[in-house]
Amino acid sequence: MLGLFAAALIGFGTVFFIAGTLGLLRFPDIFCRLHALTKADGLGLALIALGVALMAGTWAEVLRIALIWFFVALASATSGHLIAAHARQTMQEVGGADD
Amino acid sequence: MPRTQSPATNAAKPAEPRANLVTVPADRPSAPARWRRFLAVAAVLALIWAALTGFRADALAFGVPAVLAGAALVFAMPPSPGWRLSPRGLLAFVLWFAVQSVKGAVDVALRAAAPRMRLRPGFRTYPLALPQGAPQVMFLNTITLLPGTLSAEIAGDQVIVHMLDTSADLKADLGALEARIKALFALN
Incomplete structure:
Protein backbone atom coordinates (compact mmCIF):
# COMPACT_ATOMS: atom_id res chain seq x y z
CA MET A 1 0.00 0.00 0.00
CA LEU A 2 2.75 2.40 1.00
CA GLY A 3 4.75 1.26 -2.02
CA LEU A 4 1.81 2.01 -4.28
CA PHE A 5 1.42 5.48 -2.81
CA ALA A 6 5.16 6.13 -3.22
CA ALA A 7 5.02 4.94 -6.83
CA ALA A 8 2.10 7.30 -7.50
CA LEU A 9 4.05 10.24 -6.05
CA ILE A 10 7.11 9.38 -8.16
CA GLY A 11 4.87 9.03 -11.22
CA PHE A 12 3.31 12.47 -10.66
CA GLY A 13 6.78 13.90 -10.12
CA THR A 14 7.86 12.54 -13.49
CA VAL A 15 4.81 14.12 -15.14
CA PHE A 16 5.89 17.53 -13.79
CA PHE A 17 9.44 17.01 -15.05
CA ILE A 18 8.02 16.24 -18.50
CA ALA A 19 5.82 19.36 -18.30
CA GLY A 20 8.86 21.44 -17.34
CA THR A 21 10.77 20.10 -20.33
CA LEU A 22 7.77 20.80 -22.57
CA GLY A 23 7.79 24.40 -21.33
CA LEU A 24 11.54 24.63 -21.91
CA LEU A 25 11.01 23.57 -25.52
CA ARG A 26 7.80 25.47 -26.29
CA PHE A 27 7.95 28.77 -24.37
CA PRO A 28 8.99 31.74 -26.49
CA ASP A 29 11.85 33.30 -24.51
CA ILE A 30 14.40 32.66 -21.78
CA PHE A 31 12.26 34.23 -19.03
CA CYS A 32 9.19 32.10 -19.71
CA ARG A 33 11.44 29.05 -19.90
CA LEU A 34 12.82 29.84 -16.46
CA HIS A 35 9.25 29.75 -15.12
CA ALA A 36 8.85 26.22 -16.47
CA LEU A 37 12.16 25.00 -15.04
CA THR A 38 11.95 26.61 -11.60
CA LYS A 39 8.31 25.76 -10.89
CA ALA A 40 7.42 22.51 -12.70
CA ASP A 41 10.76 20.76 -12.14
CA GLY A 42 10.82 22.03 -8.55
CA LEU A 43 7.52 20.32 -7.76
CA GLY A 44 8.59 17.27 -9.77
CA LEU A 45 11.65 16.87 -7.57
CA ALA A 46 9.60 17.45 -4.40
CA LEU A 47 7.11 14.71 -5.35
CA ILE A 48 9.85 12.24 -6.31
CA ALA A 49 11.74 13.03 -3.10
CA LEU A 50 8.56 12.49 -1.08
CA GLY A 51 7.91 9.17 -2.82
CA VAL A 52 11.48 7.97 -2.28
CA ALA A 53 11.42 9.15 1.35
CA LEU A 54 8.36 6.94 1.98
CA MET A 55 10.41 3.95 0.84
CA ALA A 56 13.52 4.92 2.83
CA GLY A 57 14.72 2.48 5.45
CA THR A 58 16.27 4.84 8.01
CA TRP A 59 15.75 8.38 9.29
CA ALA A 60 19.21 9.34 8.07
CA GLU A 61 18.10 8.49 4.53
CA VAL A 62 14.95 10.61 4.92
CA LEU A 63 17.08 13.51 6.19
CA ARG A 64 19.47 13.13 3.27
CA ILE A 65 16.59 13.22 0.79
CA ALA A 66 15.17 16.30 2.53
CA LEU A 67 18.60 17.96 2.32
CA ILE A 68 18.81 17.21 -1.41
CA TRP A 69 15.37 18.74 -1.97
CA PHE A 70 16.21 21.81 0.12
CA PHE A 71 19.50 22.59 -1.60
CA VAL A 72 18.14 21.97 -5.11
CA ALA A 73 15.12 24.21 -4.39
CA LEU A 74 17.41 26.97 -3.06
CA ALA A 75 19.84 26.64 -5.97
CA SER A 76 17.00 26.60 -8.49
CA ALA A 77 15.41 29.83 -7.23
CA THR A 78 18.79 31.55 -6.89
CA SER A 79 20.17 30.51 -10.26
CA GLY A 80 16.84 31.31 -11.93
CA HIS A 81 17.15 34.84 -10.57
CA LEU A 82 20.81 35.13 -11.64
CA ILE A 83 20.13 33.85 -15.17
CA ALA A 84 17.19 36.27 -15.56
CA ALA A 85 19.24 39.21 -14.25
CA HIS A 86 22.11 38.35 -16.59
CA ALA A 87 19.75 37.97 -19.55
CA ARG A 88 18.21 41.38 -18.86
CA GLN A 89 21.60 43.04 -18.61
CA THR A 90 23.07 41.53 -21.76
CA MET A 91 19.85 42.08 -23.70
CA GLN A 92 19.89 45.76 -22.91
CA GLU A 93 23.59 46.10 -23.75
CA VAL A 94 22.85 45.08 -27.33
CA GLY A 95 19.66 47.16 -27.38
CA GLY A 96 17.46 44.07 -27.44
CA ALA A 97 13.82 43.74 -26.59
CA ASP A 98 12.64 44.92 -23.19
CA ASP A 99 9.07 44.40 -22.04
CA MET B 1 22.43 38.38 -1.29
CA PRO B 2 20.49 41.54 -2.11
CA ARG B 3 21.85 44.62 -0.41
CA THR B 4 21.62 48.35 -0.68
CA GLN B 5 22.92 50.23 -3.65
CA SER B 6 22.59 53.83 -4.71
CA PRO B 7 18.93 54.82 -4.74
CA ALA B 8 19.64 56.74 -7.94
CA THR B 9 19.73 53.48 -9.88
CA ASN B 10 17.08 53.67 -12.54
CA ALA B 11 14.70 50.72 -12.73
CA ALA B 12 14.80 50.82 -16.51
CA LYS B 13 18.58 50.56 -16.52
CA PRO B 14 20.14 47.32 -15.33
CA ALA B 15 21.97 47.45 -12.04
CA GLU B 16 25.70 46.85 -11.81
CA PRO B 17 26.11 43.06 -12.08
CA ARG B 18 27.38 42.52 -8.55
CA ALA B 19 26.41 45.76 -6.86
CA ASN B 20 23.41 44.14 -5.21
CA LEU B 21 25.58 41.53 -3.50
CA VAL B 22 27.67 43.96 -1.46
CA THR B 23 27.07 43.57 2.25
CA VAL B 24 26.50 46.84 4.08
CA PRO B 25 26.02 45.97 7.75
CA ALA B 26 23.76 48.38 9.56
CA ASP B 27 24.97 47.62 13.07
CA ARG B 28 27.45 45.04 14.30
CA PRO B 29 25.90 42.32 16.41
CA SER B 30 27.32 42.03 19.90
CA MET B 77 32.03 36.42 7.80
CA PRO B 78 30.90 40.05 7.72
CA PRO B 79 28.21 40.61 10.34
CA SER B 80 24.64 40.52 9.09
CA PRO B 81 21.43 41.55 10.81
CA GLY B 82 20.04 38.76 12.94
CA TRP B 83 16.60 37.24 12.52
CA ARG B 84 14.34 34.85 14.30
CA LEU B 85 11.45 32.67 13.19
CA SER B 86 8.01 32.57 14.71
CA PRO B 87 6.91 28.92 15.14
CA ARG B 88 3.31 29.68 14.20
CA GLY B 89 4.37 31.80 11.25
CA LEU B 90 6.71 28.99 10.15
CA LEU B 91 3.96 26.37 10.20
CA ALA B 92 1.55 28.63 8.32
CA PHE B 93 4.27 29.55 5.83
CA VAL B 94 5.28 25.93 5.14
CA LEU B 95 1.67 24.90 4.43
CA TRP B 96 1.00 27.94 2.25
CA PHE B 97 4.35 27.45 0.47
CA ALA B 98 3.45 23.83 -0.37
CA VAL B 99 0.04 24.83 -1.76
CA GLN B 100 1.50 27.72 -3.76
CA SER B 101 4.30 25.63 -5.28
CA VAL B 102 1.74 23.06 -6.42
CA LYS B 103 -0.42 25.85 -7.88
CA GLY B 104 2.57 27.45 -9.59
CA ALA B 105 3.75 24.17 -11.09
CA VAL B 106 0.28 23.10 -12.25
CA ASP B 107 -0.26 26.54 -13.79
CA VAL B 108 2.99 26.48 -15.75
CA ALA B 109 2.52 22.81 -16.73
CA LEU B 110 -0.98 23.50 -18.12
CA ARG B 111 0.34 26.47 -20.08
CA ALA B 112 3.20 24.39 -21.48
CA ALA B 113 0.85 21.58 -22.52
CA ALA B 114 -1.97 23.73 -23.95
CA PRO B 115 -2.12 23.83 -27.76
CA ARG B 116 -2.45 27.63 -27.65
CA MET B 117 -0.25 28.76 -24.77
CA ARG B 118 -1.98 31.52 -22.84
CA LEU B 119 1.06 33.73 -22.41
CA ARG B 120 1.17 37.49 -22.03
CA PRO B 121 4.71 37.79 -20.69
CA GLY B 122 6.25 41.02 -19.49
CA PHE B 123 8.10 42.78 -16.68
CA ARG B 124 6.64 44.66 -13.72
CA THR B 125 8.36 46.33 -10.79
CA TYR B 126 7.47 46.00 -7.13
CA PRO B 127 8.98 48.01 -4.25
CA LEU B 128 11.10 46.06 -1.76
CA ALA B 129 9.68 46.87 1.68
CA LEU B 130 10.97 43.97 3.81
CA PRO B 131 14.13 44.39 5.88
CA GLN B 132 17.35 43.35 4.20
CA GLY B 133 18.94 40.02 4.92
CA ALA B 134 16.99 36.82 5.43
CA PRO B 135 13.44 38.26 5.01
CA GLN B 136 14.28 39.91 1.70
CA VAL B 137 16.12 36.86 0.36
CA MET B 138 13.16 34.69 1.36
CA PHE B 139 10.82 37.12 -0.41
CA LEU B 140 12.85 37.13 -3.65
CA ASN B 141 13.24 33.35 -3.74
CA THR B 142 9.57 32.68 -3.00
CA ILE B 143 8.39 35.05 -5.75
CA THR B 144 9.83 32.56 -8.21
CA LEU B 145 7.67 29.77 -6.76
CA LEU B 146 4.40 31.69 -6.89
CA PRO B 147 2.18 31.02 -9.93
CA GLY B 148 3.26 33.10 -12.91
CA THR B 149 5.96 35.25 -11.30
CA LEU B 150 9.77 35.13 -11.39
CA SER B 151 12.10 37.51 -9.57
CA ALA B 152 14.27 38.67 -12.45
CA GLU B 153 16.43 41.50 -11.16
CA ILE B 154 16.97 43.89 -8.28
CA ALA B 155 17.22 47.55 -9.26
CA GLY B 156 17.78 49.85 -6.31
CA ASP B 157 14.93 49.29 -3.88
CA GLN B 158 12.72 47.61 -6.45
CA VAL B 159 12.46 44.06 -7.67
CA ILE B 160 11.77 43.54 -11.35
CA VAL B 161 9.36 40.62 -11.69
CA HIS B 162 8.80 38.67 -14.88
CA MET B 163 5.19 37.58 -15.31
CA LEU B 164 3.80 34.89 -17.59
CA ASP B 165 0.50 36.76 -17.70
CA THR B 166 0.75 40.48 -17.06
CA SER B 167 -3.00 40.76 -16.51
CA ALA B 168 -2.63 38.96 -13.13
CA ASP B 169 -2.78 41.06 -9.97
CA LEU B 170 0.90 41.30 -8.99
CA LYS B 171 0.35 43.78 -6.12
CA ALA B 172 -2.18 41.52 -4.39
CA ASP B 173 -0.04 38.38 -4.78
CA LEU B 174 3.22 39.92 -3.61
CA GLY B 175 1.47 41.87 -0.84
CA ALA B 176 0.11 38.59 0.52
CA LEU B 177 3.57 37.03 0.28
CA GLU B 178 5.08 39.99 2.19
CA ALA B 179 2.51 39.61 4.96
CA ARG B 180 3.34 35.89 5.29
CA ILE B 181 7.08 36.55 5.43
CA LYS B 182 6.49 39.19 8.12
CA ALA B 183 4.60 36.56 10.12
CA LEU B 184 7.35 34.00 9.45
CA PHE B 185 10.13 36.25 10.80
CA ALA B 186 7.96 37.68 13.61
CA LEU B 187 8.30 41.21 12.23
CA ASN B 188 6.05 43.92 13.72
Missing part, protein backbone atom coordinates in the same frame (compact mmCIF):
# COMPACT_ATOMS: atom_id res chain seq x y z
CA ALA B 31 29.72 39.25 20.91
CA PRO B 32 27.02 37.16 22.67
CA ALA B 33 24.89 37.39 19.54
CA ARG B 34 27.77 35.99 17.53
CA TRP B 35 28.22 33.10 19.94
CA ARG B 36 24.49 32.35 19.76
CA ARG B 37 24.77 32.29 16.00
CA PHE B 38 27.85 30.05 16.26
CA LEU B 39 25.85 27.55 18.33
CA ALA B 40 22.88 27.67 15.95
CA VAL B 41 25.08 27.05 12.90
CA ALA B 42 26.93 24.26 14.74
CA ALA B 43 23.61 22.58 15.58
CA VAL B 44 22.43 22.69 11.96
CA LEU B 45 25.79 21.42 10.65
CA ALA B 46 25.81 18.62 13.23
CA LEU B 47 22.37 17.51 12.06
CA ILE B 48 23.54 17.53 8.42
CA TRP B 49 26.65 15.56 9.38
CA ALA B 50 24.55 13.04 11.26
CA ALA B 51 22.28 12.62 8.24
CA LEU B 52 25.18 12.22 5.81
CA THR B 53 26.97 9.61 7.93
CA GLY B 54 23.85 7.81 9.07
CA PHE B 55 24.46 8.67 12.78
CA ARG B 56 27.68 6.60 12.86
CA ALA B 57 29.66 7.23 16.04
CA ASP B 58 33.08 6.52 14.50
CA ALA B 59 32.54 9.24 11.89
CA LEU B 60 32.61 11.84 14.69
CA ALA B 61 36.41 11.94 14.53
CA PHE B 62 35.97 13.91 11.31
CA GLY B 63 32.55 15.33 12.05
CA VAL B 64 33.32 17.25 15.24
CA PRO B 65 36.27 19.21 13.77
CA ALA B 66 34.37 19.81 10.52
CA VAL B 67 31.27 21.12 12.31
CA LEU B 68 33.32 23.36 14.62
CA ALA B 69 35.39 24.72 11.73
CA GLY B 70 32.27 25.36 9.67
CA ALA B 71 30.48 27.11 12.50
CA ALA B 72 33.62 29.17 13.29
CA LEU B 73 33.16 30.83 9.88
CA VAL B 74 30.46 32.88 11.64
CA PHE B 75 33.33 34.92 13.12
CA ALA B 76 35.10 35.34 9.77
